[in-house]
Amino acid sequence: MARQAARQAKTAYEEAVIQRSNSQREVNDLLQRKSSWTDEDVGRFTTLVRQDHLYEQEELRAKLAVNESEDAVEREFSQLTRTILARYHEEQVWSDKIRSASTYGSLAALGLNLLVFIMAIIVVEPWKRRRLVQTFERKVEELSMENAALLETSMQTIGGHIARQEELLEFLKTEVSKKAEVVREPVVVETKEPEAVVAIDESVDDSRQRSWDIAAVGAGAFVLGILSSVLLSR
Numbered sequence: 448m449a450r451q452a453a454r455q456a457k458t459a460y461e462e463a464v465i466q467r468s469n470s471q472r473e474v475n476d477l478l479q480r481k482s483s484w485t486d487e488d489v490g491r492f493t494t495l496v497r498q499d500h501l502y503e504q505e506e507l508r509a510k511l512a513v514n515e516s517e518d519a520v521e522r523e524f525s526q527l528t529r530t531i532l533a534r535y536h537e538e539q540v541w542s543d544k545i546r547s548a549s550t551y552g553s554l555a556a557l558g559l560n561l562l563v564f565i566m567a568i569i570v571v572e573p574w575k576r577r578r579l580v581q582t583f584e585r586k587v588e589e590l591s592m593e594n595a596a597l598l599e600t601s602m603q604t605i606g607g608h609i610a611r612q613e614e615l616l617e618f619l620k621t622e623v624s625k626k627a628e629v630v631r632e633p634v635v636v637e638t639k640e641p642e643a644v645v646a647i648d649e650s651v652d653d654s655r656q657r658s659w660d661i662a663a664v665g666a667g668a669f670v671l672g673i674l675s676s677v678l679l680s681r
Contacts, residue, residue, distance in 0.1 A: 453516035460509035467502035470495055 477484070477492045484492070 453513070453520045456509065456512040456516040460506070460513045463502065463506040463509040467499065467506050470499045470502050474499060 474492065474495045477488055477495070480488075
């Protein structure tokens with residue numbers, strides 16, 4: 448607004464200066480031909496003198512208005528400069544405050560992170576290790592119990608197999624005893640020919656051989672049963 452008023456005042460001042468210059472130029476022209484004035488020139492000269500006085504006053508007023516408008520512009524510009532400087536100073540103060548707050552915030556965040564790290568090392572890690580150790584011990588105990596149960600089951604199975612093998616051995620022993628008693632029974636020989644004696648000896652040898660074969664089969668079955676029990680338990 449002040450600049451617009453100043454421009455208008457300058458325009459009015461320039462118009463007043465031009466108007467007065469034209470009036471003075473016309474007065475000078477009349478003065479140059481003063482010797483040949485007519486009544487109309489005299490009246491025109493009188494009018495021009497009065498107008499020149501008015502134009503001079505108007506020019507002075509326009510000049511004063513220009514000066515006042517320029518002073519107003521200077522005052523407004525100075526006020527604007529002071530306002531800008533004050534605003535800049537306030538922004539600088541706020542920027543310093545924000546920068547200091549950011550610095551303190553960064554330090555606080557750093558301290559918090561350091562505290563969390565220290566707490567994690569002092570509290571969380573030992574707790575995690577204890578939990579891991581407890582879990583490992585529990586797993587070991589469970590595996591030990593499972594192995595003990597499996598071993599007990601295997602031992603019971605082996606015991607059952609051994610009992611069955613013992614029963615089989617008792618049965619084989621009974622059979623062998625029966626066969627031995629049959630072999631030990633007296634044989635009535637009516638003839639003393641050598642062929643009959645040889646036949647009796649061969650029958651006795653065959654009985655003994657069958658007894659040994661039965662015993663070997665029983666022992667093999669016993670060993671096979673033990674091996675199968677061990678393999679099945681694995």
